[in-house]
Amino acid sequence: MADIKPTRSELINLKKKIKLAQVGHDLLKRKKDGLVQEFFRILDLVKEQRKTLVRNYRASVSKLEIARALEGTASIESIAFALKDEPEVIIHGKSIMGVKVPQITTKFVKRPLLERGYGLIGTSSYTDELVESWENLLEMVVRSVETETTLKRILLEIEKTKRRVSALEYVVIPNMEGAASFIRLRLEEMERENLFRLKRIKKKHEKIAS
Template identity: 35%
Template sequence: MNRISATRSELLARRAGIRLAIQGRDLLKEKRTALMREFDRLSADAVAAMQDLEEKARRARASLSEAVALEGPEAVGSAALAARNEIGVRLTAKSVAGVKIVDLEHDPVGRARTDRGYSLAATSPRIDTAAEGFETVVEVLLDFVAVELSLRRLAEEITRTTRRVNALEHVVVPRLEKERDFILNVLNERELENRVRLMRARSRTDERARQTGGLAERSPA
C-alpha cells in the first residue's frame, strides 16, 4: 500500500477498475451458464448414446461369436476383409459462447448384402447378421465421437472460465476495493488535517484581530 499514490485520480481509477472487473465477472458467469447448459444437454445425449452403443455392441459381439462358431473363423475373416470400406465424414461446427461445438456428418454405414464385397454363395445369413450388427455399432460410434469431443471442449472452457471468475471475484475485486479504501482513508485524513489547520489559522487570525482591535481602543485620540 505504501507505493500507492493516494490521489483523487487514483481513487477514480480504482473505482473504474472495480466496475470493469465486476462487469467482466458477470459476463463470464453468463458465459459459464450458457456453457453448462449446453454441457448438460450434450451429457444427456452422450449417456443415451453410450447406453445404445453398449447394447448394440453386445448384440454385434453375440452375432459374431455365433458366426465364428458355426461358420468357422476363416470364413468370417475372409468376409470381413472383403467387406472393408471407407466412410466419408464431414465436420461442421457451431459456436456456443465462443466454444466450437462439433457436429460430425458421415456417409451411411449400413449396406445391402450385395454391397459388402463378399460372395453371397460362400457366406451365410449369420455373417450378414454380424456384419449388419457391426455396421450399426460403427454408425452409433461416429455419432458419439462428435458429442464426446464437444463435451471435452465445453468442460475445458468451463474450467478456464471458472478460474477467471474466481480470480476476479476473490483476488482482483477485493484487491481493488482494498486499495480504494486505503486511498479514500488517506484522502479523508488529509481533508480532516486541512480542516483542522484551517480552523487553527482562522482562530489565530481572529485572535490577532481582537488584539489589534483592543490596542486601537486603548490608544489616545
C-alpha cells in the same frame, strides 16, 4: 502511509475498474451456470449412448459368433477383406457457449448392400445383417467419441470459469475495493489537513490585520 497522496482521478478510475470487474464476474457466473446445464444435458446423452453401445456390441458379437458357426471363420474373414474403401473419420470444429468441441463425420462406414464389396452369391441374408450391425456399431462409436470429448471439454471450461469467478469474487474485486476505500479515506484526511491549514492561515492573517 501519510506520504501517499492519491488523487480523485485515481479513485474515479479505480471505481470504473471495479464496475467492469463486477460486470465481468456476473457474465462469467452466467456462463458457468449455462455450461453446467449443458454439461448435465450431455451427461444424460453420454449415459444413454453407453447403454445403447454396450447392448449393440453384445448383439453384434453374438451375430458374429453365429455367422462363424454357420458359414465358417474363413468366409467371414474374406468378407471383411473384401471392403474396398476403409472407413474415414473427418473431424471439424464447432462452438458450444464459446467452447470449441469436435464435430465428427464419417465416410464409407455404412454402405448400401451392393457397395460392400463382397459377392452376394454364396452368402446368406444373415451375413448381410452381420455386416450391417457392425457398421451401425462403428457409427455409434464415432458418435460416442464426439459426445464424450465434448463433455470433457465442457467440464474443463467449467473448472476454468469457476476459478476465474472465484478469483474475481474473492481476490481481485475485494482488493480493488480495499484500495478504493484507502484512497477515499486518504483523500478525506487530506481535505481535513487542507481545511485545518487554511484555518491557521486565516487566523494568522486576522491576527496580523488586527
